[in-house]
Amino acid sequence: MERHEMIYRAAAAFALAAIVWQLPASPAGAQERLTREALAGADYVRGRLAFQQRCSACHTLAEDALHLAGPNLWEVIGRTAGTREEFSYSETLREAEFAWTPDRVDEWLANPDDYLPGNTMLIPEPVPDRDRLPMISFMMMETGGADWPRPEIDIAALETPRGESPAERFPSFWNHLMHNTTRYRWVDDEQEFVFDAYYNKDGSVSSNMEGVDGFWHIDDRDFFCYALQGLPIRPNYFVQCFPVAAMAIPRFSEQLWQSPMYGGAVLYGGILPGRPTDDAETAAPE
Secondary structure, eight states: OHHHHHHHHHHHTTOOOOOOOOOOOOOTTOOSOOOHHHHHTSOHHHHHHHHHHHTTTTOOOSTTOOOOSSOOOTTOTTSBTTOOTTOOOOHHHHTOOOBOOHHHHHHHHHOTTTSSTTOOOOOSSOOOHHHHHHHHHHHHHHTTOOSSOOOOOOHHHHSOOSSSOHHHHOHHHHHHHHHSEEEEEEEOSSOEEEEEEEEOTTSEEEESSTTOEEEEEEOTTSEEEEEEESOSSSSSEEEEEEEGGGGOSOOOEEEEEEEEOGGGOEEEEEEESOOSSOOGGGSOOO
16 A cells, blocks of 8 residues: 555656647537527536536636646637647647637537547537537636626535445446446557556556556545556556546547646547456446
8 A cells, every 4th residue: 555655646746637629610510609698698507517527637727727638728718729828739729820719619519520620639529509508608607708707506515425435426437437448548759559457446457468557546626546557668657637527428439538648658548348357346336
């Protein structure tokens, strides 16, 4: 356990990342232009949940928050795309030459595969119509882009009850991670390799790569943090953290996120269905 603590604390300095998305015409599926009235009247709670589930793994909102796999979004509405300081954007975004508006964000979220081809931001799937307006409204309120007040809501009442097991608090997340295979691809200037990890209910992590193991923990912020060691890299371990809510919607793909790592490396991650051995006891209670 002492070795785990040492690795976790040492590696945390390198990474607190989550798991990481020619001007196009408005894509099919985008909503009609988003008016101030529509944005001000949107469902704050629904927007908050949609952002947590779909965006919080890569983006922060508060003014002084750090960049993650994606840039901090403070004052993003009205800012020219690809210009946030101290963040390395794709060439596509740096050359986009437009300012973000609610309508442009809506168009992107409605059709992420075809909007701004060549951009590296990963959105696993289009955001449904019912979620985009509330989510954009929520983002504007939390990033200094709204001229209407935040609704009076007891945020504490929206939080997942504490004191229960992770399986009871986060059943969708638990079942998805504990029953399936997490596929990683590490890419740096010298090598590229793929390996699988299996998150276990006892807090351990096993792998199909010999010598690789680790551990995981859900902290007081409801961030899922894990450390993997024994990898063919230097140093031979890494730590990552991401909000549990970011994986509340089960998805399968070899690449669902990407994270910048130390030394210019990039870690790609995804979830594949099933695993070589699956303990039925890891399922959350009905």
